[in-house]
Amino acid sequence: MHKDMSYQAVMARKNEIMKQAIGIDYSVFESGTIAFDYERMMRETGYTLEEMQSIQGSTGVGNTPLLELRNLTALARKFAPKGKGARIFIKDEASNPSGSFKARRAANAVYHAKKLGYKGVIAATSGNYGAAVASQAAMQGLKCIIVQECYDSKGVGQPEIIEKARKCEAYGAEVVQLSVGPELFYTFLKLLEETQYFNASLYTPFGIAGVETLGYELAVQFREKEGRDPDVVVCTNAGGGNLTGTARGLIKSGAEGVQVVGASVNLQGLHMASDKQFNRKSFTTGHTGFGIPFSTWPDRSDVPRSAARPLRYMDRYVTVSQGEVFYMTEALAQLQGLERGPAGNTSLAAAFSIAQELDQDQIIVVQETEYTGAGKHIQAQLSFARQNGIEIKFGNPKEEIPGTNIILPENPGLIQAKDIDMDKIRRSYIHNSIETTGIAYVSKTDIEFLSQDAKVSVDFVKQVLREKNVQIEE
Amino acid sequence: MEARKGDWVIIHNTVLTSDERAPQVPEDTRCVPLESWVKGFLEKNAVIGEEVIITTITGRKVSGKLVEINPSYRHNFGEFVPELLQIGIQLKEMLAGGENNA
Numbered sequence: 001m002h003k004d005m006s007y008q009a010v011m012a013r014k015n016e017i018m019k020q021a022i023g024i025d026y027s028v029f030e031s032g033t034i035a036f037d038y039e040r041m042m043r044e045t046g047y048t049l050e051e052m053q054s055i056q057g058s059t060g061v062g063n064t065p066l067l068e069l070r071n072l073t074a075l076a077r078k079f080a081p082k083g084k085g086a087r088i089f090i091k092d093e094a095s096n097p098s099g100s101f102k103a104r105r106a107a108n109a110v111y112h113a114k115k116l117g118y119k120g121v122i123a124a125t126s127g128n129y130g131a132a133v134a135s136q137a138a139m140q141g142l143k144c145i146i147v148q149e150c151y152d153s154k155g156v157g158q159p160e161i162i163e164k165a166r167k168c169e170a171y172g173a174e175v176v177q178l179s180v181g182p183e184l185f186y187t188f189l190k191l192l193e194e195t196q197y198f199n200a201s202l203y204t205p206f207g208i209a210g211v212e213t214l215g216y217e218l219a220v221q222f223r224e225k226e227g228r229d230p231d232v233v234v235c236t237n238a239g240g241g242n243l244t245g246t247a248r249g250l251i252k253s254g255a256e257g258v259q260v261v262g263a264s265v266n267l268q269g270l271h272m273a274s275d276k277q278f279n280r281k282s283f284t285t286g287h288t289g290f291g292i293p294f295s296t297w298p299d300r301s302d303v304p305r306s307a308a309r310p311l312r313y314m315d316r317y318v319t320v321s322q323g324e325v326f327y328m329t330e331a332l333a334q335l336q337g338l339e340r341g342p343a344g345n346t347s348l349a350a351a352f353s354i355a356q357e358l359d360q361d362q363i364i365v366v367q368e369t370e371y372t373g374a375g376k377h378i379q380a381q382l383s384f385a386r387q388n389g390i391e392i393k394f395g396n397p398k399e400e401i402p403g404t405n406i407i408l409p410e411n412p413g414l415i416q417a418k419d420i421d422m423d424k425i426r427r428s429y430i431h432n433s434i435e436t437t438g439i440a441y442v443s444k445t446d447i448e449f450l451s452q453d454a455k456v457s458v459d460f461v462k463q464v465l466r467e468k469n470v471q472i473e474e
Numbered sequence: 475m476e477a478r479k480g481d482w483v484i485i486h487n488t489v490l491t492s493d494e495r496a497p498q499v500p501e502d503t504r505c506v507p508l509e510s511w512v513k514g515f516l517e518k519n520a521v522i523g524e525e526v527i528i529t530t531i532t533g534r535k536v537s538g539k540l541v542e543i544n545p546s547y548r549h550n551f552g553e554f555v556p557e558l559l560q561i562g563i564q565l566k567e568m569l570a571g572g573e574n575n576a
Contacts, residue, residue: 153509174532174534181503182498187489195534327561380551386553408561
C-alpha cells in the first residue's frame with residue numbers, strides 16, 4: 001500500500017520521521033510539561049570538547065586566525081568620546097573549508113550520521129550551512145541533499161541563495177530548490193522518508209556543540225595573544241546556534257565574565273513567508289526575521305527540542321540596518337584588506353558602534369566572517385535590490401525602511417547599534433511557552449527551567465506567568 | 475529543443491497547488507503554488523516542456539517537466555553600484571587626515 005503523501009498526512013508523521021532521521025529519542029529528556037533537561041541532552045547526545053576538536057581537526061575545520069582590525073579601531077576612536085574606542089578583533093571563520101563557521105556544525109553532524117550508519121545527510125537551509133554539510137559529506141563519503149527556499153513565484157531568486165546552490169553542487173550535493181513558503185518543511189520530510197538519510201539539522205546537540213570549539217578557541221587565542229579574555233563577543237544571531245555554541249565554548253574555557261552580544265539586521269515589517277516581499281530583503285540570514293522568532297521560541301525549529309537557546313546566554317541584543325552592514329562590509333575590504341561576505345559583517349557593524357561605548361584598553365570581538373563571491377557579495381545584493389525597486393542612497397541609516405530603501409551611512413559616525421529591549425523578548429519567550437504548550441498549571445520545575453532558559457530571576461518568571469492566567473506552584 | 479538520454483537537465487514540479495498550501499502562509503503566497511526544481515540525468519530523449527524522469531546526483535528518480543538542458547549558473551556581481559566606491563575614498567581620507575596617523 002502506498003503511503004499518503006498529502007501535506008496533512010506527511011506533517012502528521014513528522015515525529016516518527018524525525019526520530020528515524022536524527023536517532024535521538026527526545027522524550028527521555030522531557031518532563032511532559034514546559035521543562036526539559038537541556039544540559040543532559042547536550043551531555044548525552046553531544047560530544048566532549050576534545051572529541052569535537054579532533055573530529056573538526058581531521059577535516060581541516062577550526063583553528064581559524066584571530067585578526068586585530070587596527071584601522072577600523074582607529075576609525076571608531078574618531079567618533080568615540082575621549083578615552084573610548086575598544087580594540088576590535090575578528091575571528092576569520094571564512095578560513096574554514098566551506099568558507100564559514102558552519103563547517104564546525106556540519107563536521108559534527110556528518111561525523112555523527114556516519115557513525116550511526118546513515119548513507120546520506122539532508123539539510124534544509126539556503127545559507128552557509130548547506131555548503132558546510134555538502135563539503136563535509138564530500139570529505140566523509142556520504143551522500144548529501146540540500147533543500148533550499150530560493151525563488152519567488154516569478155522564478156526570481158536571491159543571488160546569494162543561488163550562489164549557495166552552486167557551492168553545494170560543487171561539493172557533489174543534490175540541491176532541491178523551492179519557491180517561497182514554510183511548506184519547505186513538507187518537502188524536507190518527504191525526502192527524509194524517501195531516502196532514510198540523516199537530518200543534519202542546524203539545531204541538534206551535535207550541531208550546536210560543534211560551535212563550542214569556536215568560543216573555546218577564541219578564549220585560548222586571546223590568552224596567548226593578549227594574556228587575557230576579551231570583554232565583549234558579538235555574534236550574528238538568526239536561529240541562535242552561533243550565539244549558543246560560542247557562549248557555551250567561552251564558558252567551557254572559563255571565560256565566564258565575557259559579555260555576549262547578539263546582533264541581527266533589522267528587517268522589521270517584512271514577512272518572511274511572503275512571496276512578494278521575498279526579494280525585497282537584501283539579507284538571507286542573520287536578520288530579525290529569524291533572530292526574534294527563534295529567540296522568543298527556539299523550539300519552532302525542525303527538531304522537537306532545539307539545542308540552540310540564545311536567550312540562555314545573551315547579555316544584550318542589538319539590531320543594525322542593512323545599509324550599515326553593507327557600509328561596514330566595504331570598510332572591512334577598504335581599510336583592512338579583507339573581502340568577506342555581507343552576512344557575517346552584521347556583528348562587525350554592531351561591534352564598530354559598541355566599541356565606542358567601551359574604554360580603549362578593552363577588547364571587542366566579532367566571532368565570524370564568511371566567504372564572498374559572485375552572487376554573495378555587496379555588489380550583487382545591492383544591484384539586485386536596485387533592480388527590485390529598492391532605493392539606495394547615502395543618508396542617515398536610522399531612516400532606513402526595510403523593503404523600501406537601503407541607506408548607506410553618510411559618514412561612519414552614524415553607524416549605531418540599536419538595543420532590543422531584553423525584558424520584552426524574555427517576556428515574549430515565557431508567553432510563547434504557555435501559548436505553545438497550552439499548559440494551565442506551571443510547576444516549580446517549569447519555573448526554574450524558564451528562569452534558566454530566559455536568563456531571568458524566578459520572580460520575573462512568576463510575574464510574567466501571572467499575566468497569562470495560569471496556575472503557578474508556589 | 476530536444477534533450478538526449480543522459481543529458482544533465484533541470485525539471486520543474488508543482489509541489490502544492492494554491493488550494494493545498496499550509497494554513498499559516500500569508501495571503502500573497504497562498505495565491506501561488508509551491509514549486510520545486512531539481513537537476514539530474516535524463517532517462518529518455520525528450521523535448522523541453524515534456525514530462526520526464528531524471529536520476530539525480532544522489533541516485534533518486536524524480537519526474538517532472540523538462541525546463542532546461544545543461545542548466546547554467548547565471549548569478550554574477552550584478553550591475554556596478556557606484557556608491558560603494560565612495561565609501562573607501564571617504565574612509566581613507568578620514569584616517570589619513572586624522573591625528574591617529576602617526
